[in-house]
Amino acid sequence: MLGYWRPHIDYQSFLVEKLTPIFLSDRPFVEQYEKALSKLYSLDLDPLKPIIAGRYSHTGAPAINQPELFRSFILMSELKIHSIPKWVQMLRNNRILSYMIGLEPSQVPGVGSHYDLVNRLWLENPDVEYESLHSLHSFSRKPHKKLKKNQKQPPQHPGIIQKLVDLALQGASFDSRPELLMQQIFAKIGVEPSAKAGILGNVKKLSISGDGTCINSGGSSYGIKVCNCNQKGIYNCDCKRRFSDPGARWGWDSYHECWFYGYTEYILxxxxxxxxxxxxxxKLPASMAYLLL
Ligand SMILES: [Zn+2]
Structure with missing residues (x-):
């Protein structure tokens, strides 16, 4: 169950109380975190509680320090740290960082607590995820032929945009997507307060721009062979394999003029x-398009 949720106003007082003496004795040390500090100080996480409360069971030990864990991920991303074990170590060794998430260094949640929050917020059905990771998929080699600078890859599913538009106009929505809760959180604690503060201008007359970007997968494009072709002396077979990132595909990065293995994301x-x-x-991940095919 969801434990005590410290109100934002209490977090702000804690931060001021802890950082003032450090600021007075070593100003540059605090100032190096100025941007992250002002972001966390103004980011009110109180509206988050009712959105995520349903992701905790009604029984069991209360999950504590949840807003603090959330802040931990925001600060981690702000400081461009990409490893949770390394980040937890940093939080425990640097008191300013631990104060910034709202805790004493000795109270910093462990690596497991960080992964627990990820699992709560990512709505992938565990059975679907297991099936996807353990089923076999076709193998495709990295294409040899390079395209020209700024030349886009022809659409693999022509008409998919029209299909999406038609569905949207009929009122269809994608309620089963794993990132749904993350988008609701972003809307509640990021977009809504920004709109209220006037940062977005007239919300009835928004200026929108959009562009695509390439996201490299951490997974291997070769996958893991499960056939016995190797024993027969066949080393370049095209048998179906297991992949750690089954949704990733080869795509042409027209800016860097190279093939990449991963996803194309379109950001508005x-x-x-x-x-x-x-x-x-x-954000509309291109992988969403596959859900419709
Ligand atoms: Zn084979």
Whole structure:
């Protein structure tokens, strides 16, 4: 069950109380985190509680420090750290970082607690995920032929956009997507307060811009062979294999002029011409398109 949720106003007082003496004795040490500090100080996580409460059971030991864990991920991303074990170590060794997430260094949640939160917020059905990781998929080699600079790969599923538009106009939504809760959280604690503060300008007349980007997969494109062709002396077979990232595909990165293995993401952002600032408000992973085919 969900344990005590420290109100944002209490977190702000804690932060000021802990950082003031450090700031007075070693100002540059605190100032190096200025951007992250102001982000966390103004990021009110109180509206998050009712959104994620349903992801905790009604029984069992209360899950504590949940807003603090959430802040931990935000700070980790802000400081461009990509390994949870390395990050937990940093939080325990640097008191400013632990104060910034709202805890004493001795209270910093462990690696397991960080992964628990990821599992709660990512709505993938465990059975579907297991099936996808353990079933066999076709193997495709990295294409040899390079395309030209700025030349886009022809669409593999022509008409898919029209299909999506037709479905959207009929009122269809993708309620079973694993990232749904993450998007609801982003809307509640990021987009909504920004709109209220006027950062997005007139929300009834938004200026929107969009662009695609390539995301490399951490998974291997070769996969794991489960056939016995090797024993027969056949080393370059095309038998179906197991993949750690079964959704990844080969695609052409027209900017870097190379093939990449992963996903194409299309990002839409709202741009405020007066304030000259933009806010990403919706991400459409290309993998979503596969759900419709
Ligand atoms: Zn084989």
């Amino acid at each position: 952002s709202a741009y405020n011409k007066d304030l000259k600032c933009e806010l990403v408000w919706f």
